[in-house]
Amino acid sequence: MARKDELGRQGEECAAVFLADAGYRVVERNWRCGQGEIDLVAEIGGEIVFVEVKTRSGTRFGHPFEAITVAKLGRLRRLAAAWCEQADARPARIRVDAIAVIIRPGTEPVIEHLTGVF
């Protein structure tokens, strides 16, 4: 596995733990379909939250949030619809969140969570 994939997996792990600690129920991880992948699907108070997790080992090339583009959010929105369809879920509300994880080697990961970014 390439180093960047390893970092991404680590970041997703951190994000899942972070969400669980915050009272979310993690429903699905790395759900894939023909259109792409959703990093995390979580649920809180009847609301389904689709989470894009972006992990970096530093901010030399910009903050992780800066790498989440409008096109990426648009794709996530379509994926959310596809997920609801296959899961046969009829959630009252859905939400798209972004989580930035910065894992600097030898330090604790720094996690930032933005809710309702779309």
Next chain:
Amino acid sequence: MGLARTHAVALVGLTGALVEVEADISGQLPGIILIGLPDAALSEATERVRAAAKNSGCPLTRNKLTVNLSPASLPKHGSGFDLAIALACLGADQMVSAGSVGRVVHIGELALDGRLRPTPGMLPAVIAASRLGHGTVMVPAGNVEEASLVPGVRVIGVASLRDAAIWHGATLAPIPVDPILVPRDAAAEAAEPDLADIIGNDDAILAMQIAAAGGHHVFMVGPPGAGKTMLAARLPGLLPDLDPEASLEVSSLRSLSGRAVGHALITRPPLEAPHHTVTAAAMVGGGSGQIRPGAAARASHGVLFLDEAPEFASAVLDALRQPLESGMISIHRANAVAHFPARFQLVMAANPCPCGQYGAPDLDCTCPPSSRRRYLARISGPLLDRIDIQLKVQRITAAQLRLAAETPRLVSAVARGRVVEARAAAAHRLAGTPWALNSDVPGPWLRGPAARLGGAATAILDRALERGGITMRGYDRVLRVACV
């Protein structure tokens, strides 16, 4: 989350309006949204501000910034809002004191490395800020001299965004940078040509002095090489120094056209000599988006010289009629009206015919009479009617050239002294009236009890009027030039 506001100035023509720049941070993915009718150059401010802030060591927030320029209906142009936008953003993020930022007007364009670039139109912008009750203005270091020309304003010059942030209370260590300065305009510092260079043409020199004293418009006709251009170029040198108000206006117009103003207000009258292919928009001002002053506005309080006047498009010449009457140019656009001063002295020069030799003693004209008539008829009657002094200029002869070496010639400084005296006399005569120069005085006053010349003096003029040789307006023009 955070909110901060500061002020900048939007210019429409020479008048400035205060613009409130608000920045709000919301919990969204990073980005800057700029709203409030920005033009293309201003929309790009977001990219400049982001890069400049990062390179100044005070990066913008990682959340979404919404920047609003209010009043939203006022069109805003150019890059002078960068500094205000950057500081509002930093204020909203509490990198700098939002209170301190809110009390200062910020004008300046940012370079990507965080330094501040000098901005055109600084002088009128600072004047506007001062007039609208703001006493503290932060400007790029390259504009400090220009901004300091406005009395009663505290000017803070900063070389970079980092310096500006430190001034507003950011906890950063200062890093000295090379400030970006305005390139010196060598043309502006060139000496005015002297009247002593002109040989012969004593009538024309006298006419130029009368024109300078009374503020009259002049039309010179003569063959090529008669010295029309030389004479016109020396007229600004005969005019007295500009009074403080005029000098502020001339300097503001210069600043607005993007030329360096320097460390002192301009005190000498300007000379504008547009080429005869000039368009109406270049002459009176215009342009899409930002409305720029044209040659006529830049010549305000100075001389507008149109060489080869019949070669100008007639629409361009006739566009000058309204400013000649009102001393003002108003340019109307769908979203704004710009007013420019246009109190210039018009000097036109023309050849008498297409070949240029008609009436010259030494060469014969080869033009048919019809084309001769057509040539000068290109200058419309209503325009000629507004010109007080019409003048024939002849080429000098070899004898005059020899003679010139022996007779003392009038230098500009002496002639200017006479012009100043004449103007003082005119001011004395016109005391108690709203006018200062002969050319300002309306006909009824000249014919009225205050200045009536009496039957004998105006007998020839009255006859010409009876025969239809001159119009009533022409009659008044003659009185205006003659009135001393």
